[in-house]
Amino acid sequence: MTVAAARSLVDEMTRTPTGRSSVSVYETGRLVSLSPWLTLHVERIRHLLDAERPDGGWGGPDDGYALVPTLSATEGLLAALRRGDLDAVAEPLAKGAVAAVDRGLVFLRDRLATLDASRLPDMPAVDLIVPALVEALAAHLAALRETPVAGLEAWRDVPAPPLPPGLRRTRLERVRAALASGHPLPEKLLHALEVTGPAAHRAAGVAPVGPGTVGASPAATAAWLGTPDPGTDVARRYLEAVVRQYGGPVPCTSPISVFERSWVVSTLIRAGLPVPVPATVLAGLRDTLGPTGTATAPGLPADADTTSVTLYALATSGQPVDPSSLWSFDTGEHFCTWPGEDGASITTNAHVLDALGWHLRHPGPATGDGGTVPSADRARLAAAVHRLSAWLADRQEAEGSWCSDRWHASPYYATWCAVLALHDYGVGPAVGPAVQRAVRWVLAGQHADGSWGRWGGTAEETAYALQVLCVAGATSTPATAQAVDRGRRWLSTVESVEDGPALWHDKDLYRPSLIVRAAVLAATWLGRPVGSADPGDPEPPLRSAMIRIA
Incomplete structure (x- = not known):
């Protein structure tokens, strides 16, 4: 019932315009x-x-x-x-x-x-x-x-x-x-x-945006607002809406709809799950893209991570948009999450490689409303793809993981992002060996019960590990096939994916529940034995299948 569950997930995502996260x-x-x-x-x-x-x-x-x-x-x-x-x-x-x-x-x-x-x-x-x-x-x-x-x-x-x-x-x-x-x-x-x-209270130059938020944060909005008065109704209504949505406690960021929708759609597409995505969802993502990209939420700056995943989701769903907005994040060595960033993110750069790599593989003139890049810009695309491939490979740990990233606590997330980007779009002599080192690291990290996880087995981290093995591992080899089978069996015993720990980085650890569910469904779809009879699921599983637009 993987496809049916994915359809239900997309329906739920469409019905929740603000997105959904764990409370903080x-x-x-x-x-x-x-x-x-x-x-x-x-x-x-x-x-x-x-x-x-x-x-x-x-x-x-x-x-x-x-x-x-x-x-x-x-x-x-x-x-x-x-x-x-x-x-x-x-x-x-x-x-x-x-x-x-x-x-x-x-x-x-x-x-x-x-x-x-x-x-x-x-x-x-x-x-x-x-x-x-x-x-x-x-x-x-x-x-x-x-x-x-x-x-x-x-x-x-x-x-x-x-x-x-x-x-x-x-x-x-x-x-x-x-x-x-x-x-x-x-x-x-x-x-x-x-x-x-106290300096936050009605600070000069700071004002609520979008649904009434300051910095896409309930806490930041509350600090700016202080005690409400008639001139601050929009901020008060934002706070009231968030606390009512979550029953009192609140998440670190709200809304998260652009982030949630781009990650869910791109994850399901990449796994080849044949699930219709409403045209309104894709149109909404497209509308958020501007000359400097898109932001996770109103009140936050545009960032390369959300921009690249949004570009990839649209491109692989048949609605490509010129990726030139990403150039403003190019440092010449790697891509920053936002200009002036301290340090660098493995997963942001992996997602940029996905977006630029897709456009490099799909040449054609740009149209007035988007499309692939003009041929004159392809040399710049190719250079960036080569540079990102080498940059990611150089930052792999000796044992095979990418263990340190600023947006997630688990090395399985960073490794999943890097492996899929390198496997699908990476170029250069370092790519193949890097991917195989990662596969060996994932195989070695499986727990005795069949799960994977930094602090203990979780459905989310198991899903990332399984996708690495299914996409980049030689699943015909006994060791990999057995690891995938054990991982799938463990996942089938998890009563609720919603009960897992928060592993994503914001001001506090959080869990974007629909994104995690999409990762688990993708792993279940990719890892199932060909020929298995799962009611409602077409045969065979094809990773390259396109999600249909409803």
């Missing part, structure tokens, strides 16, 4: 702290209490990933307790909040002094968020000396928490000073506007 402890904690007036405030507090781990932390499976959500949840709950937000609700909830804060403070006391900044994951604005939250937490602890909170007396005379070794406040201070003086911030920093504190 970090972002929810910021709304608890900043917007106690906002609908479903108590539900956000309950979510934080329910999400706390037994060790007092929140968030990811190691201390690096847990620091930001734990700081946010602890500070948010402490702000709510100091304001008396829970005085009028059930006493057990207030006691639960006190106990959660106490455990969170113990966790942070033990981690902040020892967790070196170099161990923090490369997530958006982490060097701004951590100092801002440590500062806010220090202010709360100082206030407890004058106005204690019952149950937290032990923290009245505790000194201010330190920053992790190696982390400085310098960049945060520069950003705050620039905003306070009226200087416009880079658009990407608006996503974390809440770190600027």
